[in-house]
Amino acid sequence: MNMTKIRILLAGLILALSLPVMAMNLQQAMAALSETKSQGLVGEKPDGYLGVVQSTEKSEAVVKLINDARRAEYSRLARQNDIAVADVEAIAGQKAIEKTAVGHFILIDGNWVRKR
Template sequence: MNMKQWLQQVRVWLAALLLACSLPVLAMNLQQAMNALPNAKAQGLVGEQPNGYLGVVNASADAEQIAKLINDARRAEYARLAKENNIAVSDVEAMAGQKAIERTARGHYILLDGNWIQKR
């Protein structure tokens, strides 16, 4: 292997290393997901479900990550509320889902009878 080939190989390895190190930075955190939620709803990427959680209407990496992060936070909050009020988590989820659907803006998606529809 000559010097030119060796330098090219080193550059490739360095580029791969930099990419690998930057991947965790590309991951979204909960605050970023919360900030991205209104736009994701307006674009029809995610919508509210009767079970109190976000659902992915049109699959994309961002939509799935937003839904996962926010649903994880909701799940923890529902569990806390259920324990605090001595009721079942499923009851908290149902109440939260009903409120979320009621509060959903016109034109945003909600899940009704297993189908995504735009709220009118």
């Protein structure tokens, strides 16, 4: 993958993660994401998606809605840049874990750990 495609992909990914969402339920999930991360209910995974750390109705809903939106955006970015979805997911996962606040959960080698 050449550097231009990587830059375009990263710019699109950053934009996608920061865009306001369209559906009301998804908007509510995005609004609840920070709180659910702070409560230790959800965390970031290396595959670019959220995972449920502690199962509650709220954490399950937040993860499903946000992951569905991420999956659609990753597919769009992959098509647009003629790269594999798995490559987009890996880059997104790395960026999400890097941006995760200290004390929030990340999935490392199959185990949920608090980021230090």
